[in-house]
Amino acid sequence: MDTPDSMQAMVLEEANHPLRLKTIPVPSPNEQQVLVKIIACGVCRTDLHIVDGELNKPKLPLIPGHEIVGVIVKKGREVTTLDEGDVVGIPWLGYTCGKCKYCRTGKENLCENALFTGYTIDGGYAEYTVAYEKYCFPLSEGYATASGSPLLCAGLIGYRSYSMVGDHVTNLGIYGFGAAAHILIQLAIYQNKRIFAFTREGDKDAQAFALNLGAVWAGDSAQSPPEKLDAAIIFAPVGNLVPQALMNLDKGGTVVCGGIHMSDIPSFPYKILWEERVIRSVANLTRKDGEDFFKLVPKVPIKTETEIFPLQKANVALDNLKSGNVHGAAVLVM
Ligand SMILES: [Zn+2]
Numbered sequence: 656m657d658t659p660d661s662m663q664a665m666v667l668e669e670a671n672h673p674l675r676l677k678t679i680p681v682p683s684p685n686e687q688q689v690l691v692k693i694i695a696c697g698v699c700r701t702d703l704h705i706v707d708g709e710l711n712k713p714k715l716p717l718i719p720g721h722e723i724v725g726v727i728v729k730k731g732r733e734v735t736t737l738d739e740g741d742v743v744g745i746p747w748l749g750y751t752c753g754k755c756k757y758c759r760t761g762k763e764n765l766c767e768n769a770l771f772t773g774y775t776i777d778g779g780y781a782e783y784t785v786a787y788e789k790y791c792f793p794l795s796e797g798y799a800t801a802s803g804s805p806l807l808c809a810g811l812i813g814y815r816s817y818s819m820v821g822d823h824v825t826n827l828g829i830y831g832f833g834a835a836a837h838i839l840i841q842l843a844i845y846q847n848k849r850i851f852a853f854t855r856e857g858d859k860d861a862q863a864f865a866l867n868l869g870a871v872w873a874g875d876s877a878q879s880p881p882e883k884l885d886a887a888i889i890f891a892p893v894g895n896l897v898p899q900a901l902m903n904l905d906k907g908g909t910v911v912c913g914g915i916h917m918s919d920i921p922s923f924p925y926k927i928l929w930e931e932r933v934i935r936s937v938a939n940l941t942r943k944d945g946e947d948f949f950k951l952v953p954k955v956p957i958k959t960e961t962e963i964f965p966l967q968k969a970n971v972a973l974d975n976l977k978s979g980n981v982h983g984a985a986v987l988v989m
């Protein structure tokens with residue numbers, strides 16, 4: 656397939672500055688990589704943390720974006736499982752070493768030498784990108800659109816968080832009802848969970864959205880739900896929510912913090928942690944998470960709600976995400 660020499664990309668040159676639209680060369684894949692013509696790329700809260708300088712040491716200049724859906728247009732010589740024309744999703748985890756103690760014990764999400772798409776390697780706010788074959792997920796045709804992109808991070812991180820809540824969970828609280836929550840709720844209900852959705856105070860739209868998707872209860876994050884929770888997942892980057900969630904948790908329950916960045920967690924009385932309650936975080940994803948998740952996606956089947964922005968409007972999409980002004984997931988289309 657013919658590819659042009661240059662492409663448009665939205666580039667971060669310095670933290671705390673808006674992205675700049677630039678014309679730059681189309682990257683070339685190395686022997687283990689594929690070149691992907693991007694169809695769409697989701698805008699994630701992590702992108703916001705990178706642009707705002709809350710995550711340190713990004714590659715600079717950087718093309719952000721790690722919820723990429725696209726078509727392979729060229730492949731490196733050692734690529735064997737993917738072909739030109741295949742639709743793939745490219746997630747946050749861009750590379751792991753396979754050799755460190757984490758990689759060797761099934762925890763490649765914690766790899767010492769990992770590379771992350773749209774953070775330490777260039778991502779998807781562009782017309783083309785390269786990615787390692789082993790870190791691309793084949794997607795079914797139905798997800799070869801903007802609606803597929805939120806699955807690549809919001810979907811995957813939600814799924815990993817969900818897989819950490821423990822067994823025998825029926826009542827599941829979700830704090831922060833944005834992109835990750837709207838995907839996870841569909842999967843969790845498919846698996847017979849009862850969902851209690853917590854939103855920022857007075858966000859009636861998000862509460863209605865959650866109820867529409869099948870939540871049994873929706874309210875403000877400071878409210879107590881009508882029943883004890885067996886587990887809670889916090890997607891909002893707000894440390895205050897940790898003790899609030901703990902207080903609503905039944906004995907033996909787990910609070911999972913699903914975000915990469917969170918404001919400080921205030922101190923709290925030991926008695927709300929007592930009785931074997933657990934607080935934990937999740938970091939990144941493994942390829943196994945992706946394989947398991949993408950098997951379930953078409954079975955549910957998961958539908959995503961997206962708000963579309965052209966590539967050039969990436970800064971507007973980021974601003975809207977920051978102000979909580981996005982319904983479902985924000986996605987850039989090329
Ligand atoms: Zn490693």
Ligand SMILES: [Zn+2]
Nearest residue numbers: 699701808809
């Ligand atoms: Zn993300």
